[in-house]
Amino acid sequence: MTQEQTSEIKNIIDRALEQNPENKEIIKAFAPIIIRQRHLAEKPSEQKLDCSAIDKQKLKAGVPVSRQMNLILPGDPLKEIALSLAEAVKEGMPQLTENIDLIAGLIRDDKIKPADYFKSSPDGESMATDVWAKDLKVSPSNASFLMSLVSRVVLEQRAKEITAAIGAFEWEKGYCPICGEFPSIALIEEEGGKRFLHCSSCGQDWRFTRVSCPYCEKETRQGMEYFYVENKKQESAFVCDQCKKYLVTLYRAGNVFARDMDVSAISLIHMDLLMQNKGYEPMTACTWNVLS
Ligand SMILES: [Zn+2]
Ligand SMILES: [Zn+2]
Structure with a gap:
């Protein structure tokens, strides 16, 4: 990893700490691990x-x-x-x-x-x-x-x-085309509304339709399936009433800052807590989201 890339991931983590002070303990705990992982995977x-x-x-x-x-x-x-x-x-x-x-x-x-x-x-x-x-x-x-x-x-x-x-290939599933794991977090681009899923097992991102559940493929009713926290329009959780899974989902307007989806997922751990308390399960177990 070049010095530039190392400082980029550090900047991303610093920004996450600023934006999510309530989760600073867990972000700080994972920070050295994520920096080391990105460094090792870069080679x-x-x-x-x-x-x-x-x-x-x-x-x-x-x-x-x-x-x-x-x-x-x-x-x-x-x-x-x-x-x-x-x-x-x-x-x-x-x-x-x-x-x-x-x-x-x-x-x-x-x-x-x-x-x-x-x-x-x-x-x-x-x-x-x-x-x-x-x-x-x-x-x-x-x-x-x-x-x-x-x-x-x-x-x-x-x-x-x-x-x-x-190169490019067709993939229409809610699990990862590389390693087969279910996503840990999703990102929806506000412009155009495309949904991207992220796999924390291998780091792969892929596009997936917004009209069905990534886990069980049940068709969703537009607008009914997202759970928001007050005052935070950028953060939500997709929930499926058939398989009872949730997927933390982030909205992104423009492409202002570089993002690391795993840092984002860890920064939104309060959503995991909230959804798990409501009886929903994550689509995949990550090292940080197994709370009970
Ligand atoms: Zn994967
Ligand atoms: Zn489902």
Whole structure:
């Protein structure tokens, strides 16, 4: 990452802190992590996917790249990325220092192999953290937190690589065309009214129709499905009365400032709290929005 890019993400975080002082604790906790993640993901990966094997017809039919090939490659430097992120976690969340030091030490000694986390069982769930918790006495929640941060870095590199290699493609689903996760936040451009969904698992953004729910595809009645907080017209949450999911949604007039959608999502954590208290669930679980 160039110095310019590093200071851009810092400026974005500073602006988020100014605009959302009520959420400054959580923004500050995640700031060093996000800066480190963007820095690590900026370097192109040395492992290359075979992007010629990506089938655009399958994409059109709703099969994300992650279901066409493995996105995590055997040569990915997961150990180095994990150790680097462990430092950033301690910086933002000093209360986790002891637990993270234990995990980092085991990673350094190859007793914890981050690659094991990405080998999923037949039902798609990672079993590795359970094994680490049992055999190595580490906190399973802290271990999976660190591994999901690692995953984002590698998947972001892959998402950039894939979109650069295959160019434009048709995609009509509410889940991510790259990694298959549901969105963490949406952005609606006030001019033209296009809705873009953002995936926090890999950083991909894609356009999605405004007339149906991204999660269950139920058609929506215009104007009935957004929840606003008083005095804040830019922030809302889309809610679906069929699947009972919500999606925090931001309105953007013009393109004044550079934005980082993950910083925006963390800055709007009060919307998550509000919607979860009303009995709705997020479309995807992120490291910051699992509140109960
Ligand atoms: Zn994704
Ligand atoms: Zn729905």
